[in-house]
Amino acid sequence: MLTIALSKGYLLPEALKVFRQVGLRVPEANEISRKLEFTDADQKCRFLIVRPADVPVYVEYGAADLGVAGKDVLIEGRHKITELLDLKYGYCRLVVAARRGAYRKDTLRAGLRVATKFLNSAAEYFQEKLDIDVELIKLYGSVELAPLDGLSDVIVDLVATGKTLQENGLEVVDEIYTSTARLIANRVKAKSRYNEMMSLAQRIKKII
Amino acid sequence: MNRDLLPPEVAARREILQKIARLLERSGYAEIVTPTFEEYDRLSAGLPGHLQTSAFRFFDHRGVQMILRPDITTQIARVAGTRLSKQNRPLRFYYSGDVYRAAQLEIGQNHQFHQIGVELLGVSGARGDQEILRLAEDVLKTVGLKNYRVEQTNAGRIQRLPAKRREALQRQDFVALGRLPRLAELLSVDLDYYTGLYFECFVPEMGYILGSGGRYDNLCAVFGRKRPAVGFAFNLDKLLLALAAQRG
Secondary structure: OEEEEEEOOOOHHHHHHHHHHOOOOOOOHHHHOOOOEEEOOOOOEEEEEEOHHHHHHHHHOOOOOEEEEEHHHHHHHOOOOEEEEEOOOOOEEEEEEEEOOOOOHHHOOOOOEEEEOOHHHHHHHHHHHOOOOOEEEEOOOOHHHOOOOOOOOEEEEEEOOOHHHHHOOEEEEEEEEEEOEEEEEOOOHHHHOHHHHHHHHHHHHHHO | OOOOOOHHHHHHHHHHHHHHHHHHHHOOOEEOOOOOEEEHHHHHHHOOHHHHHHOOEEEOOOOOEEEEOOOOHHHHHHHHHOOOOOOOOOEEEEEEEEEEOOOOOOOOOOOEEEEEEEEEEOOOHHHHHHHHHHHHHHHHHHOOOOOOEEEEEEHHHHHOOOHHHHHHHHOOEHHHHOOOOOHHHHOOOOOOOOOOEEEEEEOOOOOOOOEEEEEOOOHHHHOOOOOOEEEEEEEHHHHHHHHHHHHO
C-alpha cells in the first residue's frame, strides 16, 4: 500500500478528484472533516492530510511515499524529493507587490523592507536577480496588510486571481515564478517501489 | 547525533562485518587501515566538493589544519598514488572503519558511521566494473538479505547530456524533463566524482540506500599516479536496519 500526503485546505478537493479519476474510491473533502488519515475503500492507498508546507517534509523523510504539493512550497522548502508530474491545477504566481503607484520594477532599491511568508524565494529574487540588499520580514499571514500599515515597503506573496491585492489597494510590481500542484515522490522509495509508484503515476498522467 | 553501542548490538555488528570480511578476503581483497585523521592539505585535493564542506576539521597542537576522515576511498587513493606508486599490478583493497561528517547527512544518519567497502585500482572498463558489481551482490547475499536490488547507471553518459537536461536530472525534476523517470534515472550520482558506472543497492522494505559505488577514474591522478579505479562502500547501520526489517 502506498502512503500519499495531501495538503489540507482549498486544494484538497482537487487532489481527491485526481485520485478518484484514476479509480480510487476516496471520500469527498467535506466527509473527511477532522480525520487526518484514511484509506480508500479498496485499501489500495493510505492518505495523510497535513499542512501544505509539511507535505514535502513527510515525503522527504519517507513517512509518505508520494505527495501532492504546490510548486511554490517545493521551491521555498528546498526539500530533497523527486518531482514526477505537473497536475495542472492550483495555478498561482509569486509576485512582488506594493501600494498602487508606489514602485515599478526599476525603482526597487536597496534598503527596502519586504514582508513575506516566502523568505527563501524573496531572498533569492532580491539578491540574485536584482542584486540589491533588502530587509526581509517573515510573516505568517495577512501579508497584504504590511504595506498599508507601514510595516514594509513591498510584499512578496502568492496571487491566484489578484482580487485580494486589488481590494487592499496593492498592485503587482514583478512576477517571481508561477506555480501549480505537483505529484512528488520520496527519492529512495521511488527506486525501491518503482513499479507500484510508476503505475499509479502513469494512470494520473493520462487524466491530467 | 552519535550514540553508544551496547552489547547485543555490538555482537550483531561484529558478526556481519566478519561475514563480509571473510567474503572479501576470499575474493582476493586485502584489508587496508588508514588513519582516522590526517593533515587536511594532504587529502583535500582528492575530496569531492560535498565531502570537503561536510568534513570535521580542527587544528593540532602546532596549528596545522587536520581533517577527520569523511570517507576512506580518498585515503586509499592517496596511498596508491604515494607509497604504492611503483606498484604496477592491480591493487585490491578492502576497508572497514568509521567515517565522520559534520553536515549533509542523510536522514537518520549519525555524524559517525561505519563503512565497509572495497577499491579495485588498475583495472579499467567493463572487466573491473563487472568484478565490483558481482562482489557487491555477493555482499548482500552473504549478510542474508532477500529481494535486494542493484541498480546501475552511467555517470559519463549523464555528464554528456545537454546542460539543461542534466541539471533537471540532478534536481530530480521530471516535470522539467516532461516525462516520468526510468528507474536508472532515479539514482543520485555525484557527477564531480564518478566517471562511468554508478550503482546503488537497496531492498524494498527500506527507504535507505544500503550501499553504493562505481567508477572514479580521475581520483588517483590527483595524488600523483593515474590509475583507473572502481569500488563500493556499504553502510553498516543500514545493512543492520534492512536485516531487522526483513526479519520483521
